[in-house]
Amino acid sequence: MFKVLVSDPISDLGIQKLMDAEDVSVEKKTGLTEDELVQIIGEYDGLLVRSQTRVTEKIMEAGKGLKVIGRAGVGVDNIDLEAATKRGIIVINAPDGNTITTCEHTFAMMMALARHIPQAYAKTIHGTWDRKSFLGVELRNKTLGVLGMGRIGSEVAKRAKAFGMNVLAFDPFLTEERAEKLEVKLASVDEIIRQADFMTVHTPLTPETRHMIARPQFEVMKKGMRIINCARGGIIDELALVEAIDEGIVAGAAFDVFEHEPPASDHPFLTHPKVIVTPHLGASTVEAQENVAIDVSEQVLHILRDEPFVNAVNMPPVSSSVMSKLQPYFGLGEKLGSFAAQITADAVSEILIDYAGDLYDVDTQPLTRYILKGILQRHLGSDVNIVNSMHLAKARDLNFVVTKTPKTKGFTNRITVTLKTQSGKNRLVAGTLLPGYGERIVQLDEFPVDAAPEGHQILISHNDKPGIIGRVGTLLGKNDVNIASMQVGRKIIGGEAIMILTVDKAVPKEVLIDLTGLEELNTASEIVL
Numbered sequence: 001m002f003k004v005l006v007s008d009p010i011s012d013l014g015i016q017k018l019m020d021a022e023d024v025s026v027e028k029k030t031g032l033t034e035d036e037l038v039q040i041i042g043e044y045d046g047l048l049v050r051s052q053t054r055v056t057e058k059i060m061e062a063g064k065g066l067k068v069i070g071r072a073g074v075g076v077d078n079i080d081l082e083a084a085t086k087r088g089i090i091v092i093n094a095p096d097g098n099t100i101t102t103c104e105h106t107f108a109m110m111m112a113l114a115r116h117i118p119q120a121y122a123k124t125i126h127g128t129w130d131r132k133s134f135l136g137v138e139l140r141n142k143t144l145g146v147l148g149m150g151r152i153g154s155e156v157a158k159r160a161k162a163f164g165m166n167v168l169a170f171d172p173f174l175t176e177e178r179a180e181k182l183e184v185k186l187a188s189v190d191e192i193i194r195q196a197d198f199m200t201v202h203t204p205l206t207p208e209t210r211h212m213i214a215r216p217q218f219e220v221m222k223k224g225m226r227i228i229n230c231a232r233g234g235i236i237d238e239l240a241l242v243e244a245i246d247e248g249i250v251a252g253a254a255f256d257v258f259e260h261e262p263p264a265s266d267h268p269f270l271t272h273p274k275v276i277v278t279p280h281l282g283a284s285t286v287e288a289q290e291n292v293a294i295d296v297s298e299q300v301l302h303i304l305r306d307e308p309f310v311n312a313v314n315m316p317p318v319s320s321s322v323m324s325k326l327q328p329y330f331g332l333g334e335k336l337g338s339f340a341a342q343i344t345a346d347a348v349s350e351i352l353i354d355y356a357g358d359l360y361d362v363d364t365q366p367l368t369r370y371i372l373k374g375i376l377q378r379h380l381g382s383d384v385n386i387v388n389s390m391h392l393a394k395a396r397d398l399n400f401v402v403t404k405t406p407k408t409k410g411f412t413n414r415i416t417v418t419l420k421t422q423s424g425k426n427r428l429v430a431g432t433l434l435p436g437y438g439e440r441i442v443q444l445d446e447f448p449v450d451a452a453p454e455g456h457q458i459l460i461s462h463n464d465k466p467g468i469i470g471r472v473g474t475l476l477g478k479n480d481v482n483i484a485s486m487q488v489g490r491k492i493i494g495g496e497a498i499m500i501l502t503v504d505k506a507v508p509k510e511v512l513i514d515l516t517g518l519e520e521l522n523t524a525s526e527i528v529l
């Protein structure tokens with residue numbers, strides 16, 4: 001039974017699937033301190049958070065069984081991703097579920113800013129009927145600058161067009177072609193600052209975006225600009241903004257997010273008449289909270305059950321079309337890695353992986369992670385997974401080189417794993433996915449073979465002499481080891497040869513030793529896949 005802790009308020013409807021799962025028990029404990037979490041996290045396989053829980057390295061260190069941290073939302077800045085990656089904890093988010101909601105909040109903030117709605121409301125309910133102080137501006141024919149044209153920024157731009165605004169947009173990934181499609185004008189940050197009447201930011205907070213709008217930008221900014229931030233506190237320098245408002249450069253600002261949340265009680269935004277604020281409510285709608293909780297719960301279930309999953313943030317994104325092409329190869333890749341590691345006695349100095357045939361023009365990075373996992377698991381055990389396998393290889397200076405070959409003789413696809421060793425004795429294992437037959441090992445070192453990579457196997461190297469197969473069969477039979485299948489590979493008659501036997505159960509060490517005592521038999525080792 002998997003145990004999942006929900007440590008922030010997350011929609012019950014959204015996590016229903018998780019609660020209904022027979023193999024999962026869900027516990028909700030919100031508002032815990034870091035120390036309280038450290039005390040209990042060791043019992044759990046999964047942790048589900050929104051943005052309040054700060055998932056620190058200390059918590060992960062104590063969470064020895066933690067496989068997955070699910071963030072019901074987009075930003076994962078409350079999770080120490082590096083610490084998670086190091087420990088092989090998969091961090092997933094729900095990037096799509098709150099896009100429209102946050103876009104709508106941005107628009108609500110923009111309109112409230114243009115028409116002074118919060119300020120007018122406050123005065124009205126306190127008994128002052130003031131119709132002079134709140135002269136607003138229209139959005140129509142105004143220029144909106146959008147910094148960050150990802151999911152939310154693009155939706156904001158779409159709605160701004162419907163309001164008759166001209167949209168200038170900047171994003172490092174925004175091409176002329178896409179800008180044209182979205183009916184926005186591609187512009188630089190500098191052009192936006194000098195030309196826009198309203199500006200809204202929709203980027204993550206990164207070293208590059210931190211204070212991307214600060215004193216130097218305010219100095220050249222179009223006078224009367226109104227600024228909205230429903231993305232992350234810190235993208236706009238808060239103190240420089242207040243100065244710019246007081247100097248008459250900026251006409252007003254609407255902020256849903258702060259550099260420190262919640263802001264200190266003396267934060268200048270909280271009392272400034274030209275700044276309106278909300279307490280990080282961008283994603284707070286019934287719909288969005290349900291959507292993100294559903295998305296994240298589904299992925300957590302997949303991860304706990306060892307099924308393919310999407311939206312891992314501590315792994316590079318892979319499109320679903322690439323994922324569906326690669327998925328059938330994951331098992332084979334991991335087994336080839338594991339096989340290669342088990343037959344290699346010396347210290348591995350480099351890993352060579354070649355993808356051929358159908359895998360030639362596919363982004364095979366996720367598959368490489370499975371192969372590395374298979375290789376590293378031999379020595380690092382269950383601490384290795386597809387999230388940390390590359391990291392662990394690099395941390396051990398274990399170089400891996402990936403090559404691609406367009407065609408492969410006799411097969412439609414082929415994966416070759418070579419382990420180079422310090423002693424110079426390299427080991428090679430190649431496999432293929434045969435339509436209708438499944439996974440096959442097709443080459444071992446220089447020997448062509450045809451064996452299914454599964455269960456308990458005995459790898460024997462011997463001299464190709466009559467009677468050897470019989471002697472092996474007799475010895476195994478005497479020791480109650482049943483042979484399910486046997487494959488022999490040789491390059492020349494009478495020369496060096498290999499045998500791969502699939503057997504029904506683990507082979508006792510003494511039997512392997514006895515095998516090596518047989519005439520014409522050189523080595524015998526067990527491989528478990």
Ligand SMILES: NC(=O)C1=CN([C@@H]2O[C@H](COP(=O)(O)OP(=O)(O)OC[C@H]3O[C@@H](n4cnc5c(N)ncnc54)[C@H](O)[C@@H]3O)[C@@H](O)[C@H]2O)C=CC1
Pocket residue numbers: 073074075076095098099102147148149150151152153170171172173202203204205208209212230231232256257280281282283284
């Ligand atoms: N207030 C709230 O409650 C919510 C806030 N957010 C935040 O909104 C932001 C945007 O979210 P999404 O649109 O879903 O993310 P996204 O990943 O779809 O889009 C972010 C875009 O920012 C761009 N970008 C990165 N660096 C940039 C730079 N230096 N200049 C210009 N563009 C840059 C990226 O290329 C990307 O296209 C994130 O910070 C997210 O955490 C998201 C949901 C709710």
Ligand SMILES: O=C(O)CCC(=O)C(=O)O
Pocket residue numbers: 050051072073074075076098280281282283284
């Ligand atoms: O969970 C929340 O309400 C915060 C949403 C958010 O900021 C995000 O998804 O990035």
